[in-house]
Amino acid sequence: MITLGPVSTAFPETSVAVTELTELAELTEARRAHALALGIETVRCATDGAEQDLAVAAAQQALERAGLDARALDALLVVGGRAPRYLMTSEATRLQHRLGADRAFVAGVGELGCASISAAFTLAAGLLRGDPRCGTVLIVAAASAPTRFRYRAPMTVLGDGAAAVLLSTAATGRYQLVDHLVRSDGKYADLFRIDYRDVPQREWREECADEATYSFRLAVESRKRLAAMNDELLGRNNLRLQDLGPMLMQNLSAGAFSFWEEALETRVDRVCHRNLAEFGHLGSVDVLVNLEAAARHRAPGDHVLLLNSSPVAAWSSTLLRRLPDRHHEGIEL
Structure with missing residues (x-):
């Protein structure tokens, strides 16, 4: 394990x-x-x-x-x-x-x-x-x-x-890593970028090369990808999305949470909303912040679905199981 x-x-x-x-x-x-x-x-x-x-x-x-x-x-x-x-x-x-x-x-x-x-x-x-x-x-x-x-x-x-x-x-x-999938697609490799060569740092700006591609094509593909990945991941572990609690994911915007709730027909955990409001988007750090916050109200034995994606594009679906809290030298893990 x-x-x-x-x-x-x-x-x-x-x-x-x-x-x-x-x-x-x-x-x-x-x-x-x-x-x-x-x-x-x-x-x-x-x-x-x-x-x-x-x-x-x-x-x-x-x-x-x-x-x-x-x-x-x-x-x-x-x-x-x-x-x-x-x-x-x-x-x-x-x-x-x-x-x-x-x-x-x-x-x-x-x-x-x-x-x-x-x-x-x-x-x-x-x-x-x-x-x-x-x-x-x-x-x-x-x-x-x-x-x-x-x-x-x-x-x-x-x-x-x-x-x-x-x-x-x-x-x-805190959790058992039950199963995990990561997929990517190089068509979107430079959708977001910073041109930094021969550019003073104060003028660096992160730009989206094609906002329509991000907002529509990538959104549609991401929905299909994560839905298929979730089906594969949960199917081989004899689980259904409807049997799990609210999913966890990275923090981009309230609109993104609404999109994923509608697309996947499930709820995004409220800890994601709270951390989004307090910290904004933290890149790869997001999912760890949300995992730690969610652990406080997930019961031992509960399965947790953690989704992640990026405009590179890459997607991941991770199945975790909440473990009983243990203590080391009086400090709760």
Whole structure:
């Protein structure tokens, strides 16, 4: 059995109301109205270069809650941020050094946007199942806005934060990783992009190459993909979507939640709505924040469906089972 948890998060102290974002003055009236109608009330804003510090804080807390010394960690998977601070450097091994995880196998995981965390689940599960010497894998993800513009048209508003989760073969986590699927389609590989070569950083802007493709073609394909993936995943585990509680997913907008509820004929857990309002979109960090929040009101034995997607495009469907809470040195995991 592979267990997932504990999950730990780290956020900047600075919280800014979306209505106070200075970039709103640079938007058209229609764009400004859209940004304010996404269901996002505040976002956390990190100082320049703080992304690695947030990742370290989340990782250290996850290890502490698991009662695991970093030197005993078997593998460390680092989900790459939205924009690396430097080219030709390794954020993954830098984090390894700061944690003191000297004996861990280390790898960076990326290229799938928000779904990169889902790819990390796949790699972690492969390591745990395929190598009898590997019993613990720590996944760490951090996100900070890659440009000075936090509004990503026509999708969401970006916040900053980090999260870490331990996957292991010991029954000490929040959830059992029951089953997992990840799919991708390169037709949309550069639908969202930042042109940064020969462009001053202050002028960097994340752009959607074709908003109609994002809003219609990709939306239709995503609905078909996730519906088929859910059918496959649940079918081979003798479950029905209707038998599960509200699904969990990444946080983009209130409109996106409504779209998925209608498309899949199920509900999105209220913790997703609350975290969307408080933190905005956190990329790969979203699903970990939501998993931790949902654990507080899911009973042991409950199955949980976790969906994730990105405009790259990539999609994932993960089936989890809530485990009984365990304690280590008086700290609830």
